[in-house]
Amino acid sequence: MSPVADYDVVVVGAGPGGAESARTAAAAGLRTLVVEEHPAVGIPSHCTGKLSFHAFEEFDVPRSLAHTAVSAAALYSPGGAVVRVRRPTVDSYAVDRIAFDQWVARRAQEAGAELVTGVRVTEAARVNGTVMVRGARAGRSFEARARVLIDAEGSAPRLLGMLGLAIPRRHALGLQYQMRGVRGVEQDTPEMFFGADVAPGFFAWLMPVGGDTCRIGLAVDPRRTARPPVWYLERLLVRHPAMRGRMAGAVIERKVGGRIPLLTGRAPASADGVLVVGDAAGMVKATSGGGIYYAMTAGGIAGRAAGRYVGGDRTATDAYEHEWRSRIGREVAFTAFGRRAINRMTDRELDAIMRAIAESPRLLAAIAGAGDTQFQSRLFGPLLRGLSVTAVRRPALAPLVLKALMSGMFAQM
Ligand SMILES: Cc1cc2nc3c(=O)[nH]c(=O)nc-3n(C[C@H](O)[C@H](O)[C@H](O)COP(=O)(O)OP(=O)(O)OC[C@H]3O[C@@H](n4cnc5c(N)ncnc54)[C@H](O)[C@@H]3O)c2cc1C
Known part of the structure; x- marks a missing residue:
């Protein structure tokens, strides 16, 4: 006899992908548990927070979560040419990523999902038609079983290998300073800096987040340089011609780092009873590293597929794979191009x-x-x-x- 699952769905990770998966699953009437390793959702943040207007429209994101609206861009070539582009309408917003993640998680809870924080899931296995996850919370062991596991662990997934899925192995390494007192900032114009000397294998950015405060960061591809991102970021601030004159007196308020999956979106993101969403499945724009919108889009598709699977449709996991690829697969592939x-x-x-x-x-x-x-x-x-x-x-x-x-x-x- 099959053991009874504690839940219909267990979601590992309460980032935007996991929380949106949980919201959708719970809204479909599934008993849904979300497990997050950190004590508070969204903290620490490792992100610039640039979020497309599509996300605001599709997920009803409140404008109050946005610091600035972006309708232009300035792209600096390696030799100093500047491509300035301006759209007639808003392209995206810079959000407070901590408040944003907490908003998505709150919506999941309001839809009926149960959220457990402070538990790092370290083990996952299929047991007689259920998926069992195990971890620890404040030194005490934690275990839950569900019919479906949604893996939304972000860019460093630990469970995929245990469930027979490929683990993404390529990453760009990102580092970002939030700096106050930066001169010459145009609020609607993020800046991007290209060149092998600036950020090998990726690019550097300056994102205005209100007044003279900016998030300035970069990512590098470790296959292209042995130097850490901090070496390039410090150098960008003092040496880049478009940057150095604007930094006198600027202070660093916060430093964050993180990994960006690189060119890993082709691996299968599902197996029987398991759906993978967001960074864990390499669902990012390889050109820019952006992944919030894709994580949420896939999360919604995964939550609905979980409902069908729990209802007895064993093809639902394959259908998930097909559906996320038809919604955002073209973009994941094109940005890899x-x-x-x-x-x-x-x-x-x-x-x-x-x-x-x-x-x-x-x-x-x-x-x-x-x-x-x-x-x-x-x-x-x-x-x-x-x-x-x-x-x-x-x-x-x-x-x-x-x-x-x-x-x-x-x-x-
Ligand atoms: C420097 C930097 C800047 C970025 N800027 C942008 C940007 O401006 N715009 C954009 O769209 N994207 C940006 N990204 C990418 C963006 O952060 C991710 O694409 C997005 O967060 C993916 O969401 P997710 O839900 O898949 O994963 P995450 O947001 O990483 O969430 C995963 C969650 O799962 C938890 N978790 C992981 N493993 C376990 C476990 N075993 N047990 C329990 N909990 C676990 C983690 O603690 C985390 O809370 C940036 C990334 C970096 C590194």
Whole structure:
């Protein structure tokens, strides 16, 4: 006889992916438990908090959680060209990530999910048609069983291997300072800095979060440098031409670090009775590292799939895989394409492409018109067409565009 499960669904991790999974599952009437290792949800935060307007619309996120609204961007090429783009409408907001995570978790609880904090799940196994999780809380052992496990552990999942799923192994290492007293900040304009000297394998950023306070950070690909992110971040602040004159008197209020899954979104995110959401499944934009919206989107799909599975539909886990890929898989794949293309460029080549964009009103208009940082694949056609037209006047550009395309499609990183 099968043992009786304590819950229909156990969710490991109360980040946005886990909490949205739990909210959806509980709203579907499932007995839902969320287990979070930290004593308080959202703390510590390891994030810049840039969140697309799509998330605000789809998940009814209150505007009060936003510090600033973003409708423009300034991208600094390795050689100093600046691509300035402005959209007619808001693209995204910078949120208070701690308050945001707590809001998502509260919604899950309001829908009926039970939240247990301070428990790190260290073991998961299938036992006679249920999934058992085990951990410890204040020195005492903790155990729960459920029909479905939703793994939302974030970028360092420990349980996947125990459940026969692939563990993501590639990560960029991120570090960010929240700094007060930064000069020359435009509230609606985050800045991005590119170059092998600046942030090998990724990029650096400055995100305004109100007044003269900014989140300044970067991530590096450890396969491309042996130096830690702190080396690059300290250097960015004192040496980058677009940064150094603005830092006199600025103070660091907070330092956060974290891992960003890199090019790992192709592995299966489900097995019988197990659904994986968010960073744990590599559901991030490989170009920018953003993953909150995808984690929540997949969380909603997972919560509903869990309901079908508990109702006896054994194909629900496969259907989850299919559904998350049809909603956001294209973006995960396209941004991986973009990351491979960018990473194969030398600084000189990337500089030439960014300079061509910066100097072309047609290309800037294409980006402003089609650019949506949440759905970057929509930019591909207009950008490629614009670059092809520009390459007629600047023949040196053609081989670079071709190289970017080939690298995006075929490069092994
Ligand atoms: C420096 C940096 C900046 C970023 N900036 C942005 C940004 O601006 N915009 C954006 O969209 N994304 C950003 N991201 C990525 C974003 O943080 C993640 O994509 C997002 O948090 C993924 O949500 P998640 O629910 O999958 O995982 P997480 O938010 O990481 O949540 C996982 C939760 O599970 C808990 N947990 C893990 N293992 C266990 C366990 N075994 N037992 C119990 N609990 C466990 C963790 O403590 C955590 O609370 C950034 C990442 C970094 C590192």
